[in-house]
Amino acid sequence: MSQSTNAWDEIFAREGRVFLEPHEDMPKVIQMLQDMGASTVLDLGSGTGRHVVYLAQSGFSVFGLDNSLEAMAATRQWLADEGLEADLRLQSMTERFPYEDGFFDAVVSVQVIHHADIATIREIVAEISRVLKKGGLLFVTVPELRNQGERFEQLEPNTFVPLDGPEKGLPHHYFTPEELQEVFRDYDIVDIHLDGWEHYCLTAFKEWATEGTFASPSGS
Numbered sequence: 780m781s782q783s784t785n786a787w788d789e790i791f792a793r794e795g796r797v798f799l800e801p802h803e804d805m806p807k808v809i810q811m812l813q814d815m816g817a818s819t820v821l822d823l824g825s826g827t828g829r830h831v832v833y834l835a836q837s838g839f840s841v842f843g844l845d846n847s848l849e850a851m852a853a854t855r856q857w858l859a860d861e862g863l864e865a866d867l868r869l870q871s872m873t874e875r876f877p878y879e880d881g882f883f884d885a886v887v888s889v890q891v892i893h894h895a896d897i898a899t900i901r902e903i904v905a906e907i908s909r910v911l912k913k914g915g916l917l918f919v920t921v922p923e924l925r926n927q928g929e930r931f932e933q934l935e936p937n938t939f940v941p942l943d944g945p946e947k948g949l950p951h952h953y954f955t956p957e958e959l960q961e962v963f964r965d966y967d968i969v970d971i972h973l974d975g976w977e978h979y980c981l982t983a984f985k986e987w988a989t990e991g992t993f994a995s996p997s998g999s
């Protein structure tokens with residue numbers, strides 16, 4: 780398994796936790812998880828742990844995956860400070876995830892999966908789908924397509940690499956709502972909206988199961 784690091788490793792080494800409060804939608808996500816009786820939750824690209832800690836505090840069995848060593852160390856410390864536990868894996872999301880098929884009741888991933896070209900993002904989404912149960916909940920945020928200016932190299936349509944700044948060298952794919960819907964076309968999308976960070980927030984369920992773990996609210 781590749782543990783190749785990324786520009787965020789240096790950002791976390793320099794600035795520490797960076798993200799302290801949970802994403803603004805996370806209380807709503809927690810409520811949905813509780814309503815569906817969820818237990819196992821993957822935080823893909825868990826960073827320094829704000830959602831790992833928040834989800835563990837809320838009583839879920841939490842798994843975090845990130846390829847930043849600094850992020851892992853900070854998350855372990857935060858969990859220890861709070862007297863909480865989680866399963867943390869140091870690994871790139873571009874490799875096969877270290878979990879069984881259908882293991883998770885939910886996957887959350889905030890400002891992470893866009894750090895790749897679109898072909899790789901599709902592979903990451905396929906891995907998310909592999910490890911998520913039928914009827915499982917997905918909450919993903921990705922940046923909105925906007926004018927990139929001159930300090931970026933364009934790799935392909937809507938994928939740019941910063942030439943300077945803290946995220947220098949790290950690909951960023953920027954989404955339209957239409958592309959987001961297309962990438963997650965196998966999901967029942969219940970909401971897409973912009974957050975205060977110019978990121979689209981997608982809430983969706985993996986195809987409603989007739990024989991899966993969770994039932995449709997309509998009973999269908």
Ligand SMILES: C[S@@+](CC[C@H](N)C(=O)[O-])C[C@H]1O[C@@H](n2cnc3c(N)ncnc32)[C@H](O)[C@@H]1O
Nearest residue numbers: 787798824825826845846847871872889890894
């Ligand atoms: C903007 S931060 C968000 C962190 C966290 N999701 C949060 O909301 O606090 C982006 C995260 O993506 C992680 N990341 C970037 N590329 C990755 C990769 N190929 N595999 C795993 N994690 C990656 C970084 O290490 C960093 O933790």
